[in-house]
Amino acid sequence: MTKLRTGRTLAAAAVLMASLAGCGGSSGHTFVSDGQPTPGPVTTRPVNSFEIYLQASADGNPLFADVYGLTLNPLHVERLTSGKRISTMDADGEHVVVASADSDVGDRLGYVGDGGTVVDIPGLGRPEAFAPAFGRDNTLLFRDPIRNDATQVTGYRFFRFDEQTGRKTLLTKATGMSGPFPMADGQLGYITDAPHIRLLIKKGDRLVRTLSLPDTSADFFVGVGFAALTLESSASQFNDKPTDLVLLDLKTGKQRTIPGWHPICWNPDGTRLLVRRTADEGNSQLALLDPAHLKAPPAPVGTIPHLVIYHGSWVARHR
Numbered sequence: 526m527t528k529l530r531t532g533r534t535l536a537a538a539a540v541l542m543a544s545l546a547g548c549g550g551s552s553g554h555t556f557v558s559d560g561q562p563t564p565g566p567v568t569t570r571p572v573n574s575f576e577i578y579l580q581a582s583a584d585g586n587p588l589f590a591d592v593y594g595l596t597l598n599p600l601h602v603e604r605l606t607s608g609k610r611i612s613t614m615d616a617d618g619e620h621v622v623v624a625s626a627d628s629d630v631g632d633r634l635g636y637v638g639d640g641g642t643v644v645d646i647p648g649l650g651r652p653e654a655f656a657p658a659f660g661r662d663n664t665l666l667f668r669d670p671i672r673n674d675a676t677q678v679t680g681y682r683f684f685r686f687d688e689q690t691g692r693k694t695l696l697t698k699a700t701g702m703s704g705p706f707p708m709a710d711g712q713l714g715y716i717t718d719a720p721h722i723r724l725l726i727k728k729g730d731r732l733v734r735t736l737s738l739p740d741t742s743a744d745f746f747v748g749v750g751f752a753a754l755t756l757e758s759s760a761s762q763f764n765d766k767p768t769d770l771v772l773l774d775l776k777t778g779k780q781r782t783i784p785g786w787h788p789i790c791w792n793p794d795g796t797r798l799l800v801r802r803t804a805d806e807g808n809s810q811l812a813l814l815d816p817a818h819l820k821a822p823p824a825p826v827g828t829i830p831h832l833v834i835y836h837g838s839w840v841a842r843h844r
Contacts, residue, residue, distance in 0.1 A: 565603070565604050566604065566607075567604050567605065567606065567607050567640060567641035568594065568603035568604060568605060569640075570594070570603060571639055572594070572605055572621055572637050572638065572639055573618065573619055573620070573621075574594070575594030575595060575596060575603075576595060576596055576597055576839065576840065577594070577595040577596075577597070577790065577799070577837050577838065577839045577840070578592060578593070578594055578595070578605075578614065578616040578621050578837060578838045578840070579592065579593040579594075579595055579602070579789070579834050579835075579836070579837045580592060580611050580612075580613070580614045580623075580834070580835050580836040580837070581593050581809070581832050581833060581834040581835060582832070582833050582835070583831055583832055583833075585806065585807060585833045587612075587835055588610065589608075589610055590610065590611045590612070590835060591604060591605070591606040591607060591608070591609055591610075591611055592604075592605040592606045592609070592611055592614060592621060592623060592637055593605060593832070595829075595837075597826075600826065600827040600829070602829050602832065604641075605621070605637055605641060606623075606625075606637060606641045606643070607641055608627060609623070609625045609627045609641070609643055610625060610626040610627050611623045611624065611625055612624045612625075612626060612632055612655065613655060613656050613657060613836065614657070614836065614838065615657050615658045615659050615838050616659070616838035616840050617659040617663065617838075617840065618840040618841065620636050620637075620659075621636065621637040621838075622634060622635070622636055622637075622646070622657040622659070622665060623635060623636075623637055623643060623657070624654065624655045624656065624657060624667075625643045627643065632653060632654065632655050633651045633652065633653050633654065634646060634649070634651060634652055634654045634657055634667055635651045646665070646686075646688065647688060648686075648688055648691040649665075649686050649688070649693065652669060653669060653670070654667045654668060654669040654684075655667065655668055655669070655670070656668055656703065656704070658705070658706060658707060659707070660685065660707040661707055661711070663688075663689075664685050664686060664687045664688075665685070665686045665687075665688065666683070666684070666685055666686075666696075666704075666705050666706075666707060666713075667683075667684055667686070668681040668682065668683045668684070668703070668704070668705075669681065669682055669684070671698070679700070680698060680699060680700040681698070681699060681700070681702065681703075682695060682697075682698050683695070683696040683697050683698070683699070683704060683705050683715075684696060685705075696713070697715075699715070699717070701717055701718050701719045702715050702716065702717045702718070702725075703715065703716045703745075704716055704745075706745055706747055707747070708726060708747055708775075709749075710728070711728060712726050712727065712728045712733060713726075713727055713728075714726050714727075714745070714747065714752075715727065716738065716745060721737065721740060722737070722738040722739065722740055722742060723735050723736065723737055723738060724736040724737075724738055724745075724752075724773075726775075736773065736775070736778045737778065738754060738773070739754065739756060739771055739780070741756050741757050742754040742755060742756060742757075742771060743755045743756075743757050743767075744788065744836070746788050746790060746791060746798070747775075747791070747795070748791040748795035748796065748798065748816070749791075749794065749795035749796055750774065750775055750776065750816075751772050751773060751774060751775060751816050752772075752773045752775055753770055753771070753772055753773070753788035753791075753798055754770065754771045754773060754788070755767045755769075755770055755771075755787055755788060756768050756769040756770065756771060756782070767787040767803050768784075768785075768803055769782050769783060769784045769785060769786065769803070770782070770783045770786050770787060770788045770800065771783070772816055772819075781819060783800075783814065783819070783823075785802060785803055785804060786800040786801065786802060786803060786812070786814065786823060787800060787801045787802075787803050788800055789801055789811070789834055789835075789836065789837040790836065790837035790838055790839045791839065792813075792839050793839055793840065793841035794841075796815075796816070796817075797813050797814065797815055798813070798814040798815075798816070799811060799812075799813060799814075799826070799837060799839065800812050800813070800814050800823055801834050805828075806833070807831065807833065808828055808829065808830045808831065808832065808833075809828065809829040809832050809833060809834045810825075810828045811825075811826040811827055811828065811829065811834075812824055812825050812826055813826055
């Protein structure tokens with residue numbers, strides 16, 4: 526659960542939206558350029574040369590996902606890691622940060638390096654931690670587990686890390702809570718699951734507001750004025766069986782269900798949502814959803830064959 530793409534410039538977003546126009550056409554049947562199965566070898570391109578970064582699996586197994594880079598015009602995907610078991614990720618245009626379970630000591634945070642490696646984060650190392658997200662101020666947010674062997678209860682510590690200063694700040698401690706999710710105006714969101722699923726919006730130590738969320742929701746992607754959540758089937762494990770998405774109005778708390786689509790990421794200015802059709806389990810049919818025009822169906826972008834996409838990060842690039 527984590528994505529915020531609101532702190533990017535409108536000019537850069539306009540460039541990306543212009544390049545997106547024409548991808549896929551009205552039929553939505555644009556494929557990767559070579560039309561071959563997606564996995565392929567790790568790319569030789571620099572990691573920071575893509576528009577969208579994806580946590581995805583060629584086997585349709587979220588426990589064995591890797592990172593892929595996507596370009597829009599033409600629609601093309603390349604593999605950035607192999608066998609790294611990526612559970613969560615984010616990108617900020619310079620770095621792709623991941624929680625990777627490619628060792629026997631649990632998920633560890635690291636940057637994706639050229640050639641498919643996962644490397645230490647300067648000043649932080651590679652701690653056992655989860656759910657990395659880049660904040661609007663270019664700091665890194667994440668959480669790490671606190672295990673109580675006596676009670677078998679796992680709690681979490683939530684941190685902010687500033688690579689420029691090397692400072693790691695403890696934000697809060699809690700059990701039954703996920704996050705933090707960067708939001709507008711320096712606010713952070715946390716999701717708690719007891720007694721019901723709720724979004725807690727905080728600024729510093731002050732609780733700004735609380736919003737109710739669907740009990741079957743997973744994932745959390747923040748845009749401008751809206752957040753997107755995934756609805757899951759009862760048989761879902763590790764978010765592998767999404768059914769629909771929910772748009773949450775962050776001002777009013779009103780919810781709108783969009784049947785048959787799964788949220789991937791917001792565009793750089795946070796106004797359009799890249800989504801995947803849930804009915805196609807082995808491929809990724811992609812489209813773009815506009816919250817301001819929900820009477821229109823999502824606009825087709827294209828299909829990536831033999832790849833199931835779970836999450837993404839869409840970054841603005843100045844050209």
